[in-house]
Amino acid sequence: MTNQDFWTSIGQIITDGFTSEGLAILDKYGEQFISGRLVYKRFSPAEQHGCSAGGETHVIASLLAAAEIATDKLTAPIGSFKRELQYASEQEKRIETWARKSGCWIDNVSAFLSRQFGERIAEGGEAQIYDNGATLIMKSNFYKTEKH
Incomplete structure (x- = not known):
C-alpha cells in the first residue's frame, strides 16, 4: 500500500x-x-x-x-x-x-469520573482529586491516574 x-x-x-x-x-x-x-x-x-x-x-x-x-x-x-x-x-x-x-466516547466526563473514582473533592490547573471513601485518587489532565 x-x-x-x-x-x-x-x-x-x-x-x-x-x-x-x-x-x-x-x-x-x-x-x-x-x-x-x-x-x-x-x-x-x-x-x-x-x-x-x-x-x-x-x-x-x-x-x-x-x-x-x-x-x-x-x-x-x-x-x-x-x-x-x-x-x-x-x-x-x-x-x-x-x-x-x-464506543470510546463519553458524553459526560465529570459524571463518568465521579462514578469511577468517587466524589471530586478538589481540583487545580493540572489535576482533579477524588475520594472514593478508601483511597484518594488524582486524575491529571494528562490522563494518568494515581491512587494515594
Whole structure:
C-alpha cells in the first residue's frame, strides 16, 4: 500500500460514515502504526513514536485529524484564522463521530469520573482529586491516574 492509498482509504472510511468494516480497518491501522509496521510520511519518526505511546485510540484519532478535509467544507479565505477554525471544527466532528461509533466516547466526563473514582473533592490547573471513601485518587489532565 502506498502512502496515497493509505490516506485515500482513511478518507473513504470517513466518507462512508465509519462502518463496521471501516472501524476494523482503522483498528488494524492503529495496531500496525504502534508496532512500527506502518510508517507514513505525514509523521516524523518522533511524531510516530509519541503518537504510538498514547495508545491505539490516540493513534486513530491522530490519523483522522491528519486526513485531508474536503475543500467545500472550508469556505473562509485561505490563510485566514476563520479557515483554521473551520478546519478544526471538521477534525472535531470526524473524531467525535468515530469515537461514538467505536464506543470510546463519553458524553459526560465529570459524571463518568465521579462514578469511577468517587466524589471530586478538589481540583487545580493540572489535576482533579477524588475520594472514593478508601483511597484518594488524582486524575491529571494528562490522563494518568494515581491512587494515594
